[in-house]
Amino acid sequence: MPASESTGAADDAGREDDVGAGQEWGSTLYRVAADQFDRAGALLDLEPEFVTRLGHPRRSLVVNFPVRLDSGQVLGLTGYRVQHTLTMGPTKGGFRYGPDVSLGECAALAMWMTWKCALLGLPYGGAKGGVRCTPGELSVGELERVTRRYAAELIPVIGADRDIPAPDMGTGEREMAWFMDTYSQMVGHSVFEIVTGKPVALGGTTGRREATGLGVVYVTEAVCERIGLDLREARVAIQGFGNVGAVAAAELSAIGARVVAVSDTSGGIVDHDGLDIAAVARWVAVHGVLADYPHADHLGPAEVLEVPCDIVIPAALEQQITEHNADRLQCQLVVEAANGPTTPEGEVILRSRGILVVPDVLANAGGVTVSYFEWVQDHQRYSWDELDVRERLRRQLRAAFTRVTDAADRLDCDWRMAALSVAIERVAEAARVRGIYP
Numbered sequence: 001m002p003a004s005e006s007t008g009a010a011d012d013a014g015r016e017d018d019v020g021a022g023q024e025w026g027s028t029l030y031r032v033a034a035d036q037f038d039r040a041g042a043l044l045d046l047e048p049e050f051v052t053r054l055g056h057p058r059r060s061l062v063v064n065f066p067v068r069l070d071s072g073q074v075l076g077l078t079g080y081r082v083q084h085t086l087t088m089g090p091t092k093g094g095f096r097y098g099p100d101v102s103l104g105e106c107a108a109l110a111m112w113m114t115w116k117c118a119l120l121g122l123p124y125g126g127a128k129g130g131v132r133c134t135p136g137e138l139s140v141g142e143l144e145r146v147t148r149r150y151a152a153e154l155i156p157v158i159g160a161d162r163d164i165p166a167p168d169m170g171t172g173e174r175e176m177a178w179f180m181d182t183y184s185q186m187v188g189h190s191v192f193e194i195v196t197g198k199p200v201a202l203g204g205t206t207g208r209r210e211a212t213g214l215g216v217v218y219v220t221e222a223v224c225e226r227i228g229l230d231l232r233e234a235r236v237a238i239q240g241f242g243n244v245g246a247v248a249a250a251e252l253s254a255i256g257a258r259v260v261a262v263s264d265t266s267g268g269i270v271d272h273d274g275l276d277i278a279a280v281a282r283w284v285a286v287h288g289v290l291a292d293y294p295h296a297d298h299l300g301p302a303e304v305l306e307v308p309c310d311i312v313i314p315a316a317l318e319q320q321i322t323e324h325n326a327d328r329l330q331c332q333l334v335v336e337a338a339n340g341p342t343t344p345e346g347e348v349i350l351r352s353r354g355i356l357v358v359p360d361v362l363a364n365a366g367g368v369t370v371s372y373f374e375w376v377q378d379h380q381r382y383s384w385d386e387l388d389v390r391e392r393l394r395r396q397l398r399a400a401f402t403r404v405t406d407a408a409d410r411l412d413c414d415w416r417m418a419a420l421s422v423a424i425e426r427v428a429e430a431a432r433v434r435g436i437y438p
């Protein structure tokens with residue numbers, strides 16, 4: 001297969017301003033990821049060879065495919081899979097469904113997956129994929145057909161030891177089960193280890209569903225110990241009440257922290273004395289969204305970031321803390337549960353105000369770490385119990401945080417640059433000793 005099978009980002013027309021030659025991955029998010037890589041590379045004095053080898057995705061696949069709707073009409077969809085580096089082993093990363101999914105977005109997220117896996121010491125390169133669609137407008141049957149066709153389209157580039165997808169925004173256990181079944185039908189036998197984040201009945205691991213949110217809490221605990229903040233006394237505001245945000249909220253309130261605000265697409269709710277997160281979760285389970293929750297004050301979905309508190313956890317989507325609102329955050333710590341929630345401009349303002357940022361590649365690495373545990377268990381045909389999963393996750397994340405703080409001291413930089421530096425050094429060293437084929 002050639003280095004890039006991309007058909008270019010012409011499919012993104014209407015979203016990207018300028019998609020000239022060599023700009024295939026152009027998107028705001030990709031520029032953020034590339035800018036971070038450039039800055040960490042400069043800090044490390046990274047040799048130009050490794051800037052060339054790691055600065056762009058190694059392989060991209062863009063597919064257009066038809067799906068028959070329940071009405072009988074045919075919907076044309078575009079799907080992506082981007083593999084950032086093939087140096088570290090198979091690639092790993094989720095696939096998402098959303099109206100803004102693009103090649104550039106997948107490329108940025110794939111690069112972050114590489115750094116996340118390297119920081120955590122997992123034997124993977126980064127990947128990411130997705131289908132541009134609006135899942136809320138599709139029936140269950142239509143979503144199944146989208147997922148099965150997308151899985152079939154990816155056959156040339158995926159495999160249990162080549163590229164292992166997982167859930168991301170808009171996808172979950174259900175989609176992973178369809179994906180696993182489709183792949184297994186095509187190769188003629190059950191291959192549990194082709195995806196992670198599966199139902200336990202199909203070789204999923206206990207603890208995967210909660211892993212990212214739980215990991216956010218384990219990292220936050222370690223950070224609080226370091227900066228002398230008592231997490232059990234802390235007030236926390238969380239943007240996003242999905243797989244990551246709702247679990248983080250539940251775990252935080254279980255250990256005694258006061259979750260004062262949460263939000264979803266329908267809006268935000270706030271109670272300065274602390275929300276009853278179990279009651280909020282029950283409300284969402286029945287009504288689907290936070291809107292009209294009766295026991296709190298209401299505010300806009302982004303305003304939750306500006307509520308006075310100790311810790312803000314963006315756990316919704318990218319580019320939420322920007323030059324337009326960073327000066328209004330009233331906290332001492334931002335823990336990036338979402339991928340890329342802070343723009344470079346927003347981060348400059350946070351830094352100037354002394355607000356610490358725990359970078360996404362560390363804060364939300366619990367998901368891929370437990371995905372790795374799932375993959376290992378699938379290969380071993382042996383299941384670990386939940387306590388085992390949780391303890392290993394906590395140990396692995398705390399060790400990664402120590403690597404980050406050690407690098408921050410050594411390189412005299414913030415935690416994001418430290419985390420990226422540790423990761424880039426690892427991948428560059430592997431690339432160095434592997435050399436270049438031929």
Ligand code: NAD
Pocket residue numbers: 167168169170212239240241242243244245263264265266301302315316317318337338339364365367368
């Ligand atoms: P999800 O789809 O389960 O939940 C997303 C939540 O954010 C929902 O509550 C949604 O209503 C809310 N939301 C969306 N737009 C919003 C807005 N503008 N304002 C406020 N809330 C908004 O997704 P998730 O799996 O929880 O993922 C959240 C973030 O965490 C994403 O950035 C994802 O890439 C990242 N992440 C997820 C995992 C994982 O294992 N699920 C792992 C690593 C990183």
